[in-house]
Amino acid sequence: MTILIDIIAGARPNFMKIAPIIRALDRRLAEGGPLRYRLVHTGQHYDARMSGDFFTQLGIPDPHVNLEVGSGTQAEQTAAIMTRYEKLLIGAPSRLCLVVGDVTSTMACAIAAQKLRIPVAHVEAGIRSGDWSMPEEINRMVTDAISNFFFTTSKVANDNLRCAGIGDERIFFVGNTMIDTLLANLARLQKPAFWDTCGLETGGYFVVTLHRPANVDEGGAFTRLLSAIGAATRGLPVVFPVHPRTARTLEALGAAPAGFHLVEPQPYLEFNYLVKHAKAVITDSGGITEETTVLGVPCLTLRDTTERPETVSIGTNELIGTDPVKLKPALDRLFAGDWKKGAIPELWDGQTGPRIVQHLERVLHPA
Template identity: 45%
Template sequence: MKITIVAGARPNFMKIAPIIRAIKIAKEAGKEISYRLIYTGSLNDTSIDASLFTDLNIPAPDAYLGVEAATFAQISAGIIIAFDKELQQNPTQLVLVVDDLTATMSTAIVAKKRGVKVAHLVAGTRSFDINMPKEMNRVITDSLSDYLFTAGSDANRNLTQSGTANAKLFQVGNILIDTIRHNRHRLLKPVWFDVLKIKEKEYILLTLNKHTLINNKANFKKLIQTIIENSNGLPILAPVRPYIENAITELEINHDKLHILPSQTYANFAYLEDHAKLIITDSGNIAEEATFLGVPCITLSDYAEHPETIKIGTNELVGEDPDRLEEVLIQFNQGGWKEGQLPERWDGKTAERIIQILTDNIK
């Protein structure tokens, strides 16, 4: 069986790495299986550095489509043209796509047009806001997919309620947990950690990525001020990309406990997650990792890709509301945080289940 695996952004590789390891194990066990890893972006993409593949212990992509554009139309058109050529030159039996990017949807369309089966990893997540670009990507990709690999019962319910046949659904668990479990003993303390005199479990980790969050400058300033005012004397470590750093700098907020840091390698960043007292983020992936690590997490979003992180995990949603954020921070400072439990099948064996399903069904 030949599988083409598609990554459209850096976070996708964290979910692809366990699949690559599972393929390698299956091949060593005598199964006829191989893969080709495609990145839809450029070889010069600064977010995809060599350390990422070293940290994840996987090879670099076999091919880069080199699509870099500003608009949805340009990105989707560029990927469709480039990926169609890729499949023409390198035939495959299955295209495996990840998450909810424009790249996810575009490559799924190409595969189906060519009569190739599609597997969607992390299927069934919904915000129920069709005006959100990612929601449209999710709905279209799910509707095209032959194999829908879900993380939990909420995702299954979302799909069955939209009329998806049960035969296509496979609740395999959270693939992101495979990666953090596999690498937890390999995490690295950043070299600056001791220089700043930071102590484990005595800091707040702040991560921000969404452009929509920083575009509302007045509200963004209130959010940052709320975090500082309710930090209870704890250092705030904020490893961010340049556009977020610039947005914070423009707020003209100076505080000796707020440390704006450059983006970290996977091994360094996961170390910061594992040893934080509290995580504040706008990322669903980080909220999931926080639940696995047992670290209290506040998410600046109105919905969670995996509601399990809220229902039984360590995550709490506050939206982009400074008042709600302050309320939850006060609760945290008073020691009132929930313990959290691991959701079903967050056991590090998701990739094994996926490869078993595919090898059993595709000959």
């Protein structure tokens, strides 16, 4: 007898996190393991650049179900995901809902499942930035508050969960599935089509990603930030894959500083090729700081807090803050060769997916 679990994916950050779990489940099922899965795509990210390319490149199978929620405000997306996932569970319940990360789909499906008394397992549980202005922080807190099982990336996350009253018997320190995906694809990374036309050379350009509302929603602040990046990068090319949210502000501004190469959001293999060969990455993302840490690439995070403190305390990342004035001193240190080397956090070894499946089997199918 097999046991059905749902794996939820809805937005670009999710896809890198589910791929190793799916591979491990497929392998165990072929060996006679007890778990099978139903892949549920909520449709929170629904175009090829933000969704389809990742499924193809990472070998993720076509979803068994696509809820097709499409665009909308966070409340509209949350309501649509909950309504459609609830309908799916009422008609065909699973034994467990496995959610990853901290996007709207993560929280919405966890709520819908728990209200139907279906246990929830949260991959990447326990991370906290302490910044309630970030929608992702609210999603994390709500999801952890109603989850049954917690798969964590760090001992800091374990401690956060313990402080919230979660018992050790429900916390599983397994590592980082994002890193499983990165390590599995290092040999497959692809040079993007614009590499030569932009005059890029290994170690001779910067990668920038910006999408946090505090950085990109207000035109004046965004302009000052871009100008500071342009001035501090000393004429080296700046490759800027533009998030749809950021594109709206850029369109209103009319132009980026000289030296910026504005490109579409990149597929996984091309984007990480850019990261791997960059002089440094300037970002307000969280997940990218994990990848730069493992790749040994300097990373400057334009935020005041991070939910991934191990990338700062152990890895190559530094929190610069949102004040553009702080960029130049940091980049001056980089150009002077005075950037920390960093190390790789514990259990970020490419084996997180199998560890998660082992724990799921013990929980759902005890001997």
